[in-house]
Amino acid sequence: MHRFIIRRVFQALIALFLLSIAIFFTSRLTGSPCDVMLPPEAREADFALCEQSLKLDSPIWMQYLAWLGGVLQGDFGRAFVTGQPVMDLIAERLPNSAKLGVVSVIFTTLIMIPIGILGAVIKGTRFDVVLRTVTAVGQALPTFWLGILLMWFFAVHLRWLPVSGMGSWQNYVLPVGAMAWTTIAAQSRMLRSSMLEVMDSEFVKLARVKGASESSVIFKHAFRNALIPVTTMVGMHFGNIITGAMIAEVVFAWPGIGRLLYEGISTRDFPLVQACVLVVSAITITFNLLVDILYAYIDPRIRYD
Amino acid sequence: MSQSVDDRSIPYRPPGRGRRTFALLAGAPIIPLLIIGLFVLAAIFANFLTPYSPTQPNLTLRLLPPFWVEGGQLAHPLGTDLLGRDMLTRIMYGARVSLTVAVAVILVAKTIGVVVGITAGYFGGWVDAALMRLADATLAFPGILFAIVLVVALGAGLWNVVLAISLLDWAGTSRVIRGEVLSLKNRDFVAQAKVAGCSPLRIMAVHLFPNIINTLIVLSTLQVGSVILAEASLSFLGAGVPAPAPAWGQMVSGGKAYLTTAWWLAFFPGMAIVLVVLAFNMLGDWLRDVLDPKMRQV
Amino acid sequence: MTRPILEVKDLRAHLMLRRGAVKAVDGVSFDLHPGETLGIVGESGSGKTMMGLSLLRLLPRPAGRIVGGSVIFDGEDLLAKSEREMRAYRGSRISMLLQDPMTSLNPVFRIGNQVAEPLTIHQKLAGRGLRDKVRELLRLVRIPAPEARMSDYPHQMSGGMRQRVVGAIGLACQPQVLIADEPTTALDVTIQSQYLRLLKEIQQETGVAIIFITHDLGVVARMCDRVAVMYAGRIVEIAPVRDLFNNPQHPYTVALLRSLPKLEERAEKLYAIGGQPPSLMNLPKGCAFTARCGLANARCREAYPPQVDIAQGHMARCWRTEEKAHV
Numbered sequence: 001m002h003r004f005i006i007r008r009v010f011q012a013l014i015a016l017f018l019l020s021i022a023i024f025f026t027s028r029l030t031g032s033p034c035d036v037m038l039p040p041e042a043r044e045a046d047f048a049l050c051e052q053s054l055k056l057d058s059p060i061w062m063q064y065l066a067w068l069g070g071v072l073q074g075d076f077g078r079a080f081v082t083g084q085p086v087m088d089l090i091a092e093r094l095p096n097s098a099k100l101g102v103v104s105v106i107f108t109t110l111i112m113i114p115i116g117i118l119g120a121v122i123k124g125t126r127f128d129v130v131l132r133t134v135t136a137v138g139q140a141l142p143t144f145w146l147g148i149l150l151m152w153f154f155a156v157h158l159r160w161l162p163v164s165g166m167g168s169w170q171n172y173v174l175p176v177g178a179m180a181w182t183t184i185a186a187q188s189r190m191l192r193s194s195m196l197e198v199m200d201s202e203f204v205k206l207a208r209v210k211g212a213s214e215s216s217v218i219f220k221h222a223f224r225n226a227l228i229p230v231t232t233m234v235g236m237h238f239g240n241i242i243t244g245a246m247i248a249e250v251v252f253a254w255p256g257i258g259r260l261l262y263e264g265i266s267t268r269d270f271p272l273v274q275a276c277v278l279v280v281s282a283i284t285i286t287f288n289l290l291v292d293i294l295y296a297y298i299d300p301r302i303r304y305d
Numbered sequence: 306m307s308q309s310v311d312d313r314s315i316p317y318r319p320p321g322r323g324r325r326t327f328a329l330l331a332g333a334p335i336i337p338l339l340i341i342g343l344f345v346l347a348a349i350f351a352n353f354l355t356p357y358s359p360t361q362p363n364l365t366l367r368l369l370p371p372f373w374v375e376g377g378q379l380a381h382p383l384g385t386d387l388l389g390r391d392m393l394t395r396i397m398y399g400a401r402v403s404l405t406v407a408v409a410v411i412l413v414a415k416t417i418g419v420v421v422g423i424t425a426g427y428f429g430g431w432v433d434a435a436l437m438r439l440a441d442a443t444l445a446f447p448g449i450l451f452a453i454v455l456v457v458a459l460g461a462g463l464w465n466v467v468l469a470i471s472l473l474d475w476a477g478t479s480r481v482i483r484g485e486v487l488s489l490k491n492r493d494f495v496a497q498a499k500v501a502g503c504s505p506l507r508i509m510a511v512h513l514f515p516n517i518i519n520t521l522i523v524l525s526t527l528q529v530g531s532v533i534l535a536e537a538s539l540s541f542l543g544a545g546v547p548a549p550a551p552a553w554g555q556m557v558s559g560g561k562a563y564l565t566t567a568w569w570l571a572f573f574p575g576m577a578i579v580l581v582v583l584a585f586n587m588l589g590d591w592l593r594d595v596l597d598p599k600m601r602q603v
Numbered sequence: 604m605t606r607p608i609l610e611v612k613d614l615r616a617h618l619m620l621r622r623g624a625v626k627a628v629d630g631v632s633f634d635l636h637p638g639e640t641l642g643i644v645g646e647s648g649s650g651k652t653m654m655g656l657s658l659l660r661l662l663p664r665p666a667g668r669i670v671g672g673s674v675i676f677d678g679e680d681l682l683a684k685s686e687r688e689m690r691a692y693r694g695s696r697i698s699m700l701l702q703d704p705m706t707s708l709n710p711v712f713r714i715g716n717q718v719a720e721p722l723t724i725h726q727k728l729a730g731r732g733l734r735d736k737v738r739e740l741l742r743l744v745r746i747p748a749p750e751a752r753m754s755d756y757p758h759q760m761s762g763g764m765r766q767r768v769v770g771a772i773g774l775a776c777q778p779q780v781l782i783a784d785e786p787t788t789a790l791d792v793t794i795q796s797q798y799l800r801l802l803k804e805i806q807q808e809t810g811v812a813i814i815f816i817t818h819d820l821g822v823v824a825r826m827c828d829r830v831a832v833m834y835a836g837r838i839v840e841i842a843p844v845r846d847l848f849n850n851p852q853h854p855y856t857v858a859l860l861r862s863l864p865k866l867e868e869r870a871e872k873l874y875a876i877g878g879q880p881p882s883l884m885n886l887p888k889g890c891a892f893t894a895r896c897g898l899a900n901a902r903c904r905e906a907y908p909p910q911v912d913i914a915q916g917h918m919a920r921c922w923r924t925e926e927k928a929h930v
Contacts, residue, residue: 011438011441011442014438014442015441015442018442019442022451023454026454026455026458027458029455029458029459036457036458124665136583136586136587137579137583139530139582139586140530140534140578140579140580140582140583140586141579142534142537142538142541142554142557142575142578142579142582143538144537144538144541144554144557144558144575145557145571145575145578145579148557148560148561148564148571148575149572149575151564152564152565152568156564156565201706202701202702202703202706202707203706203707203708203709203710205661205701205707206701206707206708206709206769206772207709207720208661208693209659209661209693209694209698209699209701209773210693210694210720210721210724210772211690211691211692211693211694211695211721211724211725212690212694212720212724213690213724221709224711225709225710225711228711235444238447239447239448239449239473240447240531242447242449242450243447243449243535243538246449246542247538247541247542250541250542251561261450261453262542262543264457265453265456265457265542265543265544266543268457269457270457270458273453273454273457274454276450277450277451277453277454280447280450281447281450281451284447298711299710299711300710300711300756300758301710301756301758
């Protein structure tokens with residue numbers, strides 16, 4: 001198990017390294033990086049300063065190291081609009097995103113599991129058809145559209161919930177609802193089909209032969225095996241989850257890092273965008289690592305790989 | 306090495322497939338196909354189907370509601386937007402954007418995915434390990450973010466969007482194709498081709514590739530939905546295909562501020578997205594049942 | 604003659620498919636006595652596995668359904684029991700060994716856990732008592748170093764070992780009847796031999812009655828006291844094993860024995876029974892073996908043959924045999 005963890009950590013580090021190289025090169029795609037790193041109203045002197053600090057006269061690998069050094073110390077440059085160091089902005093907004101993210105993950109998992117299991121157990125009945133239709137539609141809904149509809153219905157029309165912003169628990173309801181919907185739909189479908197496959201397997205038959213109760217068969221024997229393919233997919237779908245979070249922040253004006261990124265896009269603020277992407281990607285890679293470790297905990301066959 | 310023996314080695318096809326496929330085609334899902342057909346037609350023939358321009362403002366007709374609401378006109382069935390442009394027209398041209406991006410991404414991403422998958426599966430060893438590590442690294446971070454970085458660095462544009470979304474997708478495809486190739490390469494027809502002197506390239510292209518086409522079709526169809534959603538998300542965030550070309554996501558974004566006064570601005574483009582994505586997903590599910598049942602939804 | 608521990612009378616089980624009903628088990632009757640081994644022989648598709656599952660009422664849902672007959676176990680009709688009552692029987696008084704050791708153990712739980720489960724369910728053992736019993740069971744099936752093995756996962760064991768674990772699970776609560784569904788088919792030949800010897804020894808030690816489902820006549824000769832031959836969902840002949848091999852009466856049995864290659868004879872071609880078994884959805888009116896039987900006549904096609912008693916404990920269902928018996 002330990003060897004497995006070490007290997008995965010090593011792979012994650014390599015992924016981070018490749019990521020940093022990729023991001024590093026994006027600023028040099030159209031010529032001098034200073035063209036994108038400085039706001040449009042920058043003057044000659046600013047350019048000179050920029051070129052000096054980025055060491056543009058030295059070989060490319062030294063530039064990379066200089067850049068990497070800056071990044072690891074938290075120096076991402078300054079935002080165009082406010083002139084603040086980007087790192088400060090990120091530090092301010094990141095905890096807000098974390099709160100939304102954690103609530104969302106918990107909510108998604110708590111809802112997804114019963115729906116997935118239920119879908120497998122009631123297969124063939126009329127309710128199954130209804131459930132499958134609802135989840136199929138759920139997967140096709142764009143998060144931003146759903147968010148807007150929810151906002152209109154619950155906040156504007158019914159006035160039950162606040163329209164936007166961060167505040168009390170009520171502010172969490174709509175963004176989490178919008179974000180979670182697609183993920184719940186996709187994952188519960190996967191869990192359902194995985195459960196159906198597992199329920200047909202020989203070891204489930206053996207569990208029945210032993211005289212185990214039906215609920216033991218479903219929740220103890222089948223469920224844990226059914227989780228295995230679903231967990232692998234969670235890692236792969238994490239990109240979608242991040243996008244969904246970002247969009248929810250934009251729709252509901254949640255002061256998180258996603259919204260910060262959006263602001264960066266609107267103002268074509270490269271230092272800000274670059275920093276946000278780096279931070280979020282690093283978080284994604286870390287999260288994938290954790291999911292892999294969780295996966296090894298669920299499926300013992302992987303530990304001895 | 307003589308190629309004449311190779312010319313007569315017939316690529317392997319499982320027997321009776323034609324007949325089975327035909328029988329199952331009879332049960333094709335009509336509604337998704339109709340929906341897709343409608344949108345494809347709209348995308349291709351938009352110029353002929355609507356007299357209005359999607360980009361030309363007409364300030365006298367701003368913010369008309371849909372025809373069934375008071376104040377609406379039949380001439381503009383889904384209403385007009387902030388600049389007086391007909392909504393239905395913009396949705397049709399928006400279909401052009403979304404479907405073009407989808408086709409382009411599928412072509413690029415699936416080509417890369419298939420090449421990588423077949424190569425990794427066939428050669429195995431360090432080639433396989435290296436390619437799959439690369440794929441895993443790509444999967445590890447959200448491509449949308451990378452798309453955003455590209456757009457801010459390079460400026461908006463169709464090909465930036467296509468490139469970025471393709472980078473998201475190829476890794477998943479290559480894994481699935483690699484799996485298929487792994488199970489195929491030990492079969493007798495591959496051994497036979499090797500004995501006949503086929504080069505690895507020929508084996509991969511002529512013998513292995515036709516047997517993964519089914520999986521490829523299913524993967525592609527299922528992927529269209531998520532590509533359209535990705536493109537819509539990007540254009541919602543302002544990092545998609547640039548104005549003034551109408552993109553559904555960007556239309557929804559623009560309509561957000563007018564939610565209480567002109568709900569149709571945001572509603573109809575979103576509805577279009579849902580319909581198209583749902584139709585492709587349903588079609589993909591059905592194709593998978595017909596062509597490749599063992600590739601169950603996992 | 605002691606009272607049979609299991610009396611099966613006219614058991615019928617169907618699989619309801621969209622295209623029609625598959626008559627997997629079509630009127631099966633037999634008795635099983637304590638401590639004896641009854642072999643059930645047949646081709647794939649003859650219904651033998653379905654018959655085994657029917658005894659435990661574990662037919663695949665929702666298609667499988669028992670439609671008639673009775674299964675009297677130790678004086679009680681199992682078919683009249685509720686699901687809850689049935690569960691008390693499964694794994695404790697009647698147990699089953701499944702065929703493929705690679706798939707019949709749950710990959711995410713440790714061996715000790717899986718062997719302990721029937722003990723936890725039926726005997727409510729726990730703690731040290733449970734561990735001791737698990738260890739004892741693993742020793743019973745001759746697994747070396749049982750203490751260490753208890754914390755292993757199935758994928759860490761070979762096929763032969765896994766099948767022994769399956770055996771330990773099956774025997775955990777000292778069942779009176781053990782249904783062994785082709786337990787050695789998926790094993791290597793050398794391992795097969797060891798496993799069969801193990802089963803025989805355990806049977807002598809514990810007195811369990813075994814229903815041994817197989818397609819392998821060689822195994823039958825070795826393991827069984829009596830044999831029932833199944834064809835198309837029905838039992839066509841039952842006999843003590845000696846009698847079956849020396850004096851087979853039903854044409855199908857004869858043909859089966861003929862298709863066994865023999866060391867002493869030289870043959871150009873191995874004998875195979877021509878034709879295919881009938882579709883279990885469309886069973887013919889008369890005897891199901893008619894199409895492939897060299898002795899078939901008009902009466903065979905018309906009506907299903909009755910039970911013909913040839914000798915003590917030897918029965919066959921064949922019109923031609925009936926004619927011979929009356930001669």
